[in-house]
Amino acid sequence: MTVTGIVAEFNPFHNGHKYLLEQAQGIKVIAMSGNFMQRGEPAIVDKWTRSQMALENGADLVIELPFLVSVQSADYFASGAVSILARLGVDNLCFGTEEMLDYARIGDIYVNKKEEMEAFLKKQSDSLSYPQKMQAMWQEFAGITFSGQTPNHILGLAYTKAASQNGIRLNPIQRQGAGYHSSEKTEIFASATSLRKHQSDRFFVEKGMPNSDLFLNSPQVVWQDYFSLLKYQIMTHSDLTQIYQVNEEIANRIKSQIRYVETVDELVDKVATKRYTKARIRRLLTYILINAVESPIPNAIHVLGFTQKGQQHLKSVKKSVDIVTRIGSQTWDSLTQRADSVYQMGNANIAEQTWGRIPFYQPVSQSDL
């Protein structure tokens, strides 16, 4: 049976994600971010809840990306996640995209011209942000043009690079726009961003998500819930440049601005420049919040949940991969565990994230119903 991998955040899980899982074939393995997101912010609901949402809607196995894979620029995020999926025996990678490009051809170009392309990237002016450099590279070598806000587009190309290097087939799925209505009139395709924004609009949430009850009854957090802790860390830290990816320039700008701002957004606005994008600053602030230092990505893979089919698949790869199903005597990744402890401080109702937690079990796969 084919094994499909999907890299996801499910922040939160919505009808578009459910549609993607329906389109995917075979055993569906999800490499999901933990409690902090790729763009440098806390997940609106915790990883166990988001994993459960996915398992109740078609996923067969959900594993957790370590903190330093989750909270990374698109390229590192994609390559870290895809290499974990490769170790789990995934043979094709399914992802949503607004533009149905010829990803197989693009992947071939990258495999054939990797050195040239990376060299091209390196010689771009330092006044450009990393996404801008990437866009210039794809334009030069694959003739791809970019217009406006294209985060998913960028991610699609990052998956292409990563999958092509791991010998994984690409399986892009056309995203359903926010305006599209599915056959059931009670459902809409709302983006994760709009669902987070209107998280208290029960009517909207119920239409946009398959597990709206679970979502609405779960403790939710936003960046601002961590502002006091972030401010305190910045004020008391002995040397911010010891933190992952924080350089002298950024450290100084953050320290000089923290006294004058009252929100995370204000701080991001004050510190971001053309070269340091807001997403990058948010990631740096996330590293500071966790006091993250460069550390090796754990070799073992942490499981958040599975169906019976997913559990079977897990057994089949167990001989070649270290699997962690319960953190305790068996440790996993101290940085992710620290991130989880901090995450819990954002809302007193968030359940314990690490100790004693075991994978969520969904007896029957949605796709077998």
Added chain:
Amino acid sequence: MTVTGIVAEFNPFHNGHKYLLEQAQGIKVIAMSGNFMQRGEPAIVDKWTRSQMALENGADLVIELPFLVSVQSADYFASGAVSILARLGVDNLCFGTEEMLDYARIGDIYVNKKEEMEAFLKKQSDSLSYPQKMQAMWQEFAGITFSGQTPNHILGLAYTKAASQNGIRLNPIQRQGAGYHSSEKTEIFASATSLRKHQSDRFFVEKGMPNSDLFLNSPQVVWQDYFSLLKYQIMTHSDLTQIYQVNEEIANRIKSQIRYVETVDELVDKVATKRYTKARIRRLLTYILINAVESPIPNAIHVLGFTQKGQQHLKSVKKSVDIVTRIGSQTWDSLTQRADSVYQMGNANIAEQTWGRIPFYQPVSQSDL
């Protein structure tokens, strides 16, 4: 004119403190703790408020003890404070005591037998706490016996040691017990501890303090207001043993307990032993809260307020002592400033403690009325 020094915390300022100031002679110079106390806890109201309370009730000049002088065991606290008072031209030291010992004789003993006494201290068993060692020393060399809880007694002896080394005369004043009623029947002598404990009992506070309105209208804090920050610091710090006086043993005990406690008191109870007293653990937790590292005591003296008489005196010593009256372009002590930033986080209503603050001016000295 004689210049009297007093070492104080005024946490909060009460009728007993007012009585002490009435008994003191000449120009009354106060070396007061900042926003964190000798026994390792935040001040119930901020240093500017406490300084104002003192200036409205007999003090002529209030200067701030740097963080690493304030938050110290009795000996270091007393010697740091007294040496600052000596630089401010103080010729006698006034302090309250429950037991009117012959402090002059005790001071002479210490001056004559200092080496022997310190050697005696050093050879005491490490299973004893520092206060226990000190008591054994005084018993051995001066025949002083101790009974039960004697924090002020211990402080009195620490002042004696410090003053005798600085050639400062001792001027002990018998404390008025909590049961004592002053001539005005509307006043009582309540301890600072009981005033903190019953801080919301307006009737009690009004009877026990001369500036009850100022106290009742000021934002107040307790240790527990900082528990989340403390917990977060412990969870995210890369190496607690880098913090002032925190050793491996204490760091491990604190880190292993923090997951299981919900209050500072619980944490103190779990970590304290016979050898590590609760006061010492509270000081260590205060260092951790501030992420304090060993750093030099500032040479300059920071002024919190004065009367006209105090200001005159300040002018007379200005040639030999660096005086800071406004922190900004002129820096003072980065550790104290950091402590103040953290202190402010305990209650959103606490006024800015550092930037733009200038000494409180009390035009007419209470003692001249």
